[in-house]
Amino acid sequence: xxxxxxxxxxxxxxxxxxxxxxxxxxxxxxxxxxxxxxxxxxxxxxxxxxxxxxxxxxxxxxxxxxxxxxxxxxxxxxxxxxxxxxxxxxxxxxxxxxxxxxxxxxxxxxxxxxxxxxxxxxxxxxxxxxxxxxxxxxxxxxxxxxxxx
Amino acid sequence: xxxxxxxxxxxxxxxxxxxxxxxxxxxxxxxxxxxxxxxxxxxxxxxxxxxxxxxxxxxxxxxxxxxxxxxxxxxxxxxxxxxxxxxxxxxxxxxxxxxxxxxxxxxxxxxxxxxxxxxxxxxxxxxxxxxxxxxxxxxxxxxxxxxxx
Numbered sequence: 001x002x003x004x005x006x007x008x009x010x011x012x013x014x015x016x017x018x019x020x021x022x023x024x025x026x027x028x029x030x031x032x033x034x035x036x037x038x039x040x041x042x043x044x045x046x047x048x049x050x051x052x053x054x055x056x057x058x059x060x061x062x063x064x065x066x067x068x069x070x071x072x073x074x075x076x077x078x079x080x081x082x083x084x085x086x087x088x089x090x091x092x093x094x095x096x097x098x099x100x101x102x103x104x105x106x107x108x109x110x111x112x113x114x115x116x117x118x119x120x121x122x123x124x125x126x127x128x129x130x131x132x133x134x135x136x137x138x139x140x141x142x143x144x145x146x147x148x149x
Numbered sequence: 150x151x152x153x154x155x156x157x158x159x160x161x162x163x164x165x166x167x168x169x170x171x172x173x174x175x176x177x178x179x180x181x182x183x184x185x186x187x188x189x190x191x192x193x194x195x196x197x198x199x200x201x202x203x204x205x206x207x208x209x210x211x212x213x214x215x216x217x218x219x220x221x222x223x224x225x226x227x228x229x230x231x232x233x234x235x236x237x238x239x240x241x242x243x244x245x246x247x248x249x250x251x252x253x254x255x256x257x258x259x260x261x262x263x264x265x266x267x268x269x270x271x272x273x274x275x276x277x278x279x280x281x282x283x284x285x286x287x288x289x290x291x292x293x294x295x296x297x298x
Binding site for chain 2: 044045048049050051053056059060063064067068069070071083084085086087088089091092093094106107109113114116119120121122123
C-alpha cells in the first residue's frame, strides 16, 4: 500500500512536468481511499492566469471526475506549502488532509508566514502533514528560478 | 464619472443574476481607469466547482481580456467580503484595491474573522474599502438562505 511519501513523489512528477513547460514547478494530487482521483501542475504562465496554481487545477479536476463540490474524504498532496488562495480553495472544498513537500518561505500560509488555519477561526480545518520532501522540492525550485534569471 | 458605490451597484446586479440562478448571490467587477474590464457572478452550485466564486471568475475573465496575469492597476468591486481563497486570488493577481459591499461574518477575512492582509506579511497588499452596501447585500443573502431552508 502506498504511503504519504509515495503519493508526494507522484505529485513531484507533476512538478517536473511544470518545470519542463517553463512553469513554476509545483505539482498536486488528490487521493481518496488510496486511489488517485486527479493530478495537476501549475499552468499560470502559459495561460496567463494567476489562479491556475496546481492546487486549484487538481481540485477542479477532482470535482469534475467525482461530480461533486465537496472533497471531505480526500487528501491533497502538494509539492510546495500552499499560498493564501490555495489554502482557501482547500478549505472551500473541505479537503480532509494536506500533505506538502517543502516550505514556501515567501508566501506559504501553513507555517512560513503563519498558520492560517490556526490564526483564523474557520468552521473546520484540514489536518496538515509536512514538510516531507524539503530537499528535492527546494532543489527544483532553486534550479527553476536560477534559470529564469 | 462613476464612483465606488456606482460600480458596487453594478456588481450587485451581477449578484442578482446569481440569485436567480439559485447560486449564492455574490457579484464582482474589475475596473481599470474607470472602465469595466470584466463582470462575473458565483457559479459554484451549477458547475459543482468550489473554486467558482465571483472573484475567481472575474479575475480569470479580466486576465483573458487583457492578456496578462497581473492586474496591479485594477480595482475589484465585490458585493461580499471575500473568503480566504478569493483574498488570495486578489493578492496573486496583485489587484490594487478592493471595494466590498457587506461583511461575511462566517468566512470573511478582511474584517469578520480577522484581516489577512495585516496578520500575514505578504510582499504587498491591496487597499481595502468597505463595507459600503451592508443593507442591500445582507438582505439578498438572507433572502437566499431563507429560501434554501
